[in-house]
Amino acid sequence: MKLWTIRKEQLAALQVAVERQLCDRAVAYVRRQYPQVCAALEERSIRASVETALQKRATYRFDSEETLLAYLDLMYLLGFDFDRDPEKEWVRGTLTDFDLGPRTRLLLLVEEARGRTRRAGKGATGT
DSSP states (O other), rough: OOOOOOHHHHHHHHHHHHHHHHHHHHHHHHHHHHHHHHHHHHHHHHHHHHHHHHHHHHHOOSHHHHHHHHHHHHHHHTTGGGGOOGGGEEEEEHOOOTOOOOOOOOHHHHHHHHHHHHHHEEEEOOO
């Protein structure tokens, strides 16, 4: 006896709702972590940064909320296009070292980025 049947349309609608909630939590996280940067940005720019991070999931093989937030940390510490910035070449080796798990890769990079930011005497930069 089947108790529940979930149609593809229902599953798709649920996925959209889950993704929207994740996006809202990520926006709130960025606002808490980087208030000075966010004060200079419009809401749509902050949301666009989260959408960019969500789009990078497949490229850099990360899928948890924790790794999404770590990727956002990198964006706000190193610049929104850090993964394509020739001056940030040091990031690519670790970011694309898929022998390491996604959590390990991203948290190592966040730690390194924060250290470099501190040594350079800068606060978080996000543009």
